[in-house]
């Protein structure tokens with residue numbers, strides 16, 4: 001939780017409760033110290049994580065960074081090509097934004113990169129080839145929040161590769177899941193069903209699960225869509241930390257200012273590559289105009 005958020009949230013909740021009735025005001029007086037304490041605790045944990053990281057399983061030696069190379073990759077749904085002849089590399093340790101108009105093929109590209117979709121033509125090379133080096137965060141709309149599972153178990157499931165798909169998470173995994181929830185400011189939601197979480201908290205939860213996966217490459221589909229600014233700031237700080245650790249980050253973004261500010265590399269898509277390289281060079285008005293025109297021509 002960011003400093004701004006933990007300051008503003010109690011104030012707005014307090015104002016709302018005080019405005020309802022004298023009972024609301026009394027309720028606020030009794031809970032305010034705890035809410036402020038939670039906010040301060042979450043803020044401290046996030047700061048600690050951003051400064052120091054935290055050890056999972058005794059901080060095993062880190063494997064080499066991961067790269068993903070597209071070589072003339074094409075994706076087709078039915079008869080309609082979603083992506084044509086994509087070539088280029090997300091270099092090991094790079095932090096890239098993927099941008100483009102609606103329907104430009106951004107999610108499809110991420111699924112190809114993750115190996116969730118096979119190209120109809122061309123190929124995709126992952127280095128290392130081990131699929132466990134890559135974590136994929138889908139769009140929230142693809143997550144079944146009606147599934148009856150607590151936030152803690154949802155995060156612990158992120159580590160299934162370590163304990164096996166047929167086993168249940170052990171105490172160590174659950175402890176790691178608790179730490180990950182604390183890092184993203186969700187300790188107090190651990191036992192709540194995921195369907196009860198707000199959009200911002202659901203996104204924090206997904207990041208907590210990524211913390212447990214602990215992979216060298218993270219592919220994120222619109223990680224900041226429709227969440228409040230404070231949550232976006234916190235989660236972007238976590239991404240920057242991962243980048244600083246040498247992990248490869250690829251995120252589909254709609255906020256171009258955010259891409260310019262925080263992502264050194266950028267791929268502009270319009271069912272094909274319009275530009276791919278340093279963000280300051282490729283994310284220009286001209287490229288974006290070309291991308292919109294290319295989509296109209298499709």
Ligand SMILES: Nc1ncnc2c1ncn2[C@@H]1O[C@H](COP(=O)(O)OP(=O)(O)OP(=O)(O)O)[C@@H](O)[C@H]1O
Pocket residue numbers: 077078081082100101102103104105106107108109
């Ligand atoms: N499973 C699917 N079946 C059929 N068509 C699909 C499927 N997934 C994507 N498409 C089509 O492929 C094209 C690219 O879709 P994609 O979701 O990759 O674009 P996008 O750039 O991520 O879009 P948005 O910004 O709107 O999320 C679209 O025309 C879409 O309708």
